[in-house]
Amino acid sequence: MATRDEFFQHIEAGYTTKGDSIILGAAMLDGEAITDAHVKIPLKTLNRHGLIAGATGTGKTKTLQVLAENLSEKGIPVLLMDLKGDLSGLAQPSPGHPKIDERHTKIGLPFEPKAFPVEILSLSKQDGVKLRATVSEFGPVLLSRILDLSDTQEGIVSVVFKYCDDNKLPLLDLKDFKKVLQYATGAGKAEFTKDYGRISSSSTGAILRKIIELEQQGADLFFGEKSFDVEDLTRVDENGRGYINILRLTDIQDRPKLFSTFMLSLLAEIYSTFPEQGDSDRPELILFIDEAHLIFNEASKALLDQIESIVKLIRSKGIGLYFVTQNPTDVPNEVLSQLGLKVQHALRAFTARDRKAIKLTAENYPISDYYDTKEVLTALGIGEALVSALDEKGRPTPLAATLLRAPMSRMDVLTETELNTVIGTSKLVKKYGETIDRESAYEILNEKIELAEAEAEKEKKAPRKTSRSKASTRQNPIIKVLTSATFIRGVLGVLKKVMR
Template identity: 45%
Template sequence: MDGDIFLGLAANGEKQFLHLGQANRHGLVAGATGTGKTVTLQDLAENFSARGVPVFMADVKGDLAGIAMPGSSTAKNSDKLEARAKELGMDDYAYSDNPVVFWDLFGEQGHPIRTTISEMGPQLLARLLDLNETQSGVLDIVFRYADEQGLLLLDLADLQSMLAFTAENASELTTKYGNVTKASVGTIQRQLLSLDSQGGAQFFGEPALEIADFIGTDEKGRGYINVLAADKLMRSPKLYATFLLWLLADLFEALPEVGDPEKPKLVFFFDEAHLLFDDVPDALEDKIEQVVRLIRSKGVGVYFVTQNPIDVPEKVAGQLGNRVQHALRAFTPRDQRAIKAAAETFRINPDLDVAQAITELKVGEALVSTLQDDGAPSVVQRTLIVPPRSRLGPLTAQERAIIMGASPFQGKYDTRVNRESAEEVLAQKAQDAAATAQEVEEKGREEVAKQPRKSTSIWEKAMKRAVSAAAGSGAAIAAGAITGRKSRANPMKTATSSALGSLATDLAGPLAGRFVRNIIGGLMR
């Protein structure tokens, strides 16, 4: 059991472990408010990190940030933590910190997380905007036209420009792609304005998140714990749920198949999991189950964290092999159904009345069942959960600033980049069209037709930048002759390669975005 995670001590004296080789088989941490669910989450995260497994977790209340700092014997409740450690025979118990990277969609309490509109794709975007089938179809047409025209959709401004263009050219697009109505376009535009007012625009743009940055270790070999500041994000629950679903799909697309590794490549904690499934269509629920099932082979363990176990649909819950169930309260019929459902998911322990025990569990106590080395679930046991070694509670603003200042990604994502994309291209086209119309009126159509085009193609723009690059290379050779440094750069070769590289840069957004969307869209359909 070397390297496995010690979860706690069962009532019968058996130690309960989460086996690293089975940790990618997903899990569930459930329990009513105040029963110790967050502490269990913190304990799991720091133990995964200590074993070199990176973690992603959302801090929905602001109290998980303390995982970056060591606990203290002078802190509140420290006597209870130390007494629990002694009770469990943890002779090596000592307070310690963890390597943490803070992220924030709004860029206020962590590095900004962004993706492009193109990478998000029409399926997830339609869910985020709560569009009906007809409106979703129009959004599909907008994306397809942008792809065909090589127009980069990076941020909300790009999408708004594309929608305005679509409305103006609705009849032409209808002929080629299918019915496009101005009413549907108008509805999408209004929903985008609503998303913008909720801060959603912060999520779209560049530099976009490189998913590999979630998967790393520090100089001591500890996995980074990626903490998403989500207290403000939770005010927009649909944005929160859609973002995490996109992140899962992006992980699935980016990571190679590894089967069942000795330990996960990443553990993903999905807190407030009920938000993912609220009012979700059956078809999308099926696809979420598919994502959860398939991502296991990429070495990613997904752990849903929720107050009530019936918040997770049966088809998804059936994929969750490792379970930690804290106390539930039987105040309502729904609570009673939850208790019954939770009891039925465990492997029977003839010495334990599970349904009754769920209502009697104390804070820091849970029913635990994990997958054994052979993949079979262990018999459920009433267990005292181990105490975390890091701080319980939030950080000060100064502590957060210090940790962010030492982040390995300091400066990488903090400054937004706004390169030429659909908004600028369409604005230039409109400007050229207006100028041409004025010239036609002033000089006549035949005279204007003889003049060269004002707008250039993507290739022409790439060649223009390449010539400039080649000139720079020639200057470098001349400078080398003066300084004595030799350069093997060939200006003509540099021009060609620069043109190709520049063209690749211009096309990277539409092509890469389309590839990611095909993966995500295939899962979402």
């Protein structure tokens, strides 16, 4: 049986950091917190990604809130995906509570209520900074992945992009893309066939149906201008605190295709834009993806492959991804294996399937001399979690059942008035508030089609010229003979040339 002193030394040795770090809480032994046995996460390893998991009501959202607050205090910007609408309280200080004071006394940390710099973002018609991207910025490969196209269909998408590049047709929104597809098998069929090969109308029809499906989930609001500059996610306020960017997604929970479209485009844009950081002492940006199963459950194999590739590569840009979900099995193993920090709240064993999931979860954590991991997973209380992280050298830290600190900001949503104040004072709302619909492929092709139709109509209405000579040859046999002779000479002349 380990003594409290031995356990304290075990935690101190495993979580000592030379550089800057975040304190999550105090380690627990036999269900009791060991004061000052702080569980620390080095800033240096926060770009190694992470997982916050646990059953409903165990405190996942509050853990996310604590991490976001402490990152902001260290000058590290954060992007939060808020699907339940309960994170806006970060903009107001906590009102405090005797139970919070009691918790922090056990942890050995003072509690100080604070508000944090917050930016409210939106993908839909909700108020906030509008996030948009153009179809051109997506590119043919990413767009094909989102639409889950076949190889043949993906080739057609590439041809469409090439045609638009060659003819200087801006692809800004989905109506631009649909117009080019329709043009390729309609009025512009001959043009496409000549320069790019024949395009099947059945294939373009299938692609159009996929686009309509995406539009029905609200993607028509996302595609367009003014494009969002991902550099605006990395702002700090006048006090050096990183902005906490909260993306409100409460109205798209039933539209996972739009959510995964946005996430993949955002990660791809960040990866292509941000410079390589190498082995940096602190991350550039941390993203928390709440209800992460929405990305993975509806994703095609091609889309999953794309996500897995980006997860593996993006940490070199100083970007950390943190998935928040009820069960670790919601996240594919290929992604799970890339995660450095795991904060596992309680799991409930109501069914045989639950018990199997708990067993699998326990096997993903380091073996501990102080815990029976399977037993602890079902015994954790609200605001308690098993924590496994990486130290500054990239080695796994000791497994620690942890009494987590309380959020410094409000653990509730903003009122309508408070929310309007945050949005009304935002510089980014003004920057991205205007919807721009400049001339693009849709308008240019429509004009081209109209001109062609007008020209065709003009030719159709023009009186046909009837040759007087033809009319007179019927009456004048001499002219008829001369004309025939001329014709025969011409033909014979050709024949002579051929015979020579």
